[in-house]
Amino acid sequence: MIQSENYDFDAIVVGSGISGGWAAKELTEKGLKVLVLERGRDITPGLDYYGEHAPDWKLPYQGKKPRELYENEYPIQSHGYALNEGNRQFWNNDKDNPYVFDAEKPFYWMRADVVGGRSLIWGRQTYRWCEQDFTANATDGHGIPWPIGYRDLAPWYSHVEKFAGISGEALGLDELPDSEFLKPMEMHALEKTIQGRLRKKAPHVHMTIGRVAILSEDHNGRAACHYCGPCDRGCSTGSYFSSHSATLPAARATGNLTLKANAVVERLEYDAQGGRVSAVHVIDSKTGERSAFRARLYFLCASTVGSTQILMNSRSEAFPDGLGNRSGALGHYLMDHVYGVGVTGIFYDDMDRYWFGNRPNGTYIPRFRNLGGQDDDAGFLRGYGYQGAAMRMDWKTGFNKKGFGAELKESLRKPGPWVFHLAGFGEVLPQYNNRMYLDAKKVGRFGIPQVGFDCQWGDNERMIRDDMLEQGEGLMKAAGAVFTVRMEEMGEPGLGIHEMGTARMGDDPAQSVVNAHNQVHGAPNVFVTDGACMTSSSCVNPSLTYMALTARACDYAVKQLAQGRL
Template identity: 50%
Template sequence: MNLNIDAVKDMTYDAIVVGSGVSGGWAAKELTEKGLRVLMLERGRPLEHVTGYETEQKAPWELSEVSRLGELSAKYPQTPEDVAKSVSPYWMPGMDTSYRQDKPFRWLRPNIVGGKSIMWGRQSYRFSDIDFEANAKEGVGVDWPIRYKDIAPWYSYVEKFAGVSGEKLGLPQLPDSEFLPPMDMFLVEKEVRKRIEKSFPGRIMTIGRTANLSEAQKVHVDNGRAPCQYRNQCIRGCPYGAYFSTQSCTLPPAVKTGRLTLRPNSVVTEVIYDPKKQRASGVRVKDSVTLESQEYFAKVIFVCASAMASTALLMNSVSDRFPNGMGNDSDQLGHNLMDHHFRLGANGQWEGGQDRYFYGRRANGIYIPRYRNIGTDKRDYLRGFGYQGGGGRQGWQHHVAELAFGTSLKEDLTRPGLWTMGLIGFGEQLPEYRNRMYLDKTRLDKWGLPTLAFDAEIGENERKMRVDMINDAQEMLEAAGLVNVKTYDQGSVVGGAVHEMGTARMGRDPKTSVLNGHNQIHAVKNVFVTDGACMTSSGCVNPSLTYMALSARAADFAVQELKAQRI
């Protein structure tokens, strides 16, 4: 009996964090620094900072994947080929992440400690009160239980530590951050910016707000980080720690406390519910390699496995109290799935600036903040969109199809081509109950868990918006003096932007939402969900910065509640 008690004691922590990505990393950092003993559980394999980034110094021709794209396409069917060429080891093989698509869906899952914080696009933007108030004002979904003033201090907190470079604009729809110096625009981008802002008052082009260190301040250097080297190899992992990732930013201070235990290869199968205490008591885990099962216990649990995986975990956590999934009294768990719709815009060429070129490989582009349905602008659809993109000058590749040979061809290859500029629209998707994920219990994965099924698509509101997204892009580039402007619309599948949100939304009423304003499950106060699953609406900006702020805020609240013995 004493041995059994000791075994439970050895498996007991103050807090458990499920997932090691953007949200999980912040939860672990904050909880350990506030004095808690934390167990971080990650289903992926270990990935060491610096030494683990095996491809980051390799030239394209040194990547073995280049010669076997057919094999990779079969092994990683959910992974774009251009990603597979450089970071295929970071993604979970397709056969391990199989899922059903009632409607076309794209689900990219990492297979490493650090999750998508290693491969993310690093674009970092704040939500505004225009975003937080939209549902209530328009009668869409449910009202956010927080407003900008509630999260603004936490945006500042995480930005200073993570490091976000950018330019202050003073726009109500895109609040300014705690910025490092902005990266420089290329010549064509500067010209296009001036001409767009002259032709379309209210439309502003700025450099992207990115979690890359344009300069390393003391807080970053003390954490072992260095400024961006302008190599644009971020997606392979950065040994300099020049962009925000779990490995470079949040794990080091958590480890330094001596209170973090990291357990990779750990598939969390269930959050255990204690009906007597009406709280979660711990989690059940299956080792992804040995398939052995183990239980761990804690006073507080942070579920940060990424939106789809976090919701799947709650759905799998059934009990007499929660027969349809933990916290699912509202029947909203799995519903209101959102992403950003994109893959459309315009490209053009600029015939000026022939005596100028650009320097370095800037790991960033431009951004045009939302301007539709702002102020007096009213459209026949709700919400809006922004543009990402950028400019550059054609290199030798523009001669690949030329009919030339010998000396003349070689000379031509030494001369760059025209400047080019492209705009890619990213639009907001409304939360709708019909857009959902659910468990397919007829098909089990290799760990014995139900696989996921997805039934989600963009709606009429998004389709109307896409008309403006294409037309406005063309209109702006042509007004900026570009030639050969061409538009495109490649269609947008939910999940394609890798900005999955919703399915365990925050709200004010337990009857219509899963989480409260502190990211707690309404009916299970010691379980917090702070990744994309918690989002009540999607906005049109990249969401990861909001996950960081919500995670740090929720961790601070959880520690206060623990001290007050309310959880």
């Protein structure tokens, strides 16, 4: 399509994770020549997944995490649940890529540093937003109203789900709209027992198998899951959705994709006369070499914090406070989810039942509080859902018992009682004071100002935590737990790895950074389609929504191009 010598590409996509992969696929399939810029190194899918299928005895220290290395080089990433020696190659090295970290008020910025980004190591849970999620801001007055509703996104959810492959069970609930499903994964015996008891004793909740971007059957040339277990090490059969298994191969197949790894985006250059961004400035992370690329369209899909960092660093006379930031909203309204809070129960049911295969998925209880209005007994706004899973205790949960010898060996060899966990994920309100910023005095190794965070959870989040614990304990009793343990402490912001906001969507350019089509106010050829655009946070895992928003924005952008409006 490129017709002008002024352009190197039709579109440039910054980032190759979940959103960037989708932008690459959609734009190349619509005939655009696309350059994807990724700050991380390149890997060969499959061949470089060297943690995949490595049994414990082949891992360093047989799977005990190398503490010294993590303290020195991964002090941030090792705070998350997911870093281990089977997948460390995908994660950001914190020593090489520092940010302004306030130990009194920490924000844990979990990052990948590889082509494919966090799509390689994500949790793969996929839930649609519901209409109430889109109207929440307008209803209770926190944040600004979303300019779009469920109706706008529903066809795009279908579009991305059909391609990605989502396994799950249709429930017909307004609060958790069904996706286009492949067959659901099976529940553990105890989970079915619990589900049955909850139906009788807690009929206001619905317990279902997790909806997950893992193939329960062969789909679009990708093989069904082989149930080896730890997806986060990479999957050479492409059975879970990642940029490598799905979107990048599709983009490559068009012949329209150029992917440049080790390409750190410094800033976008704004041409005040044309009222457009005219170039992206890039630093090669290996050589330090600088270059610039020009295109008609720019898609920022560098992750919530990454994309806003680029906008903030793209200052010009026309935008002295960062590109698209005439509202002053850029960097503000940072959110994550209420995370780390839950209840674990111990069960002596189904003691003669076990499993075969490692199901990389759990169960889900969708939001049941404040549906369609405030519950009488709820002091908090919005709601939460529970992820959960059953497993049996084993030697890993009993190694510190007393005793020695054959008796100890025999007792550790066999499965113990069942445990079932309810892990809350709660909606966080958009607050102006929760923000990221650029530190003018501190720069990273490429001379780019470092990101800093100023973010703390407030009263509503704490009330959600309290309710998660109280309701969770009630559900555990109804489920038949003989003993429960509460996980009371909220994870610090960032640890939910659902960070979103900071370049929020809105109709009013005086209050928002992007419009209803993810187009930056005042820079119409720039689109921000990752988590940065989120105006509120819902309580469901957000990646599926980023996919749908990205595909929708690509469709809009290409139509605008065709009509000569961009």
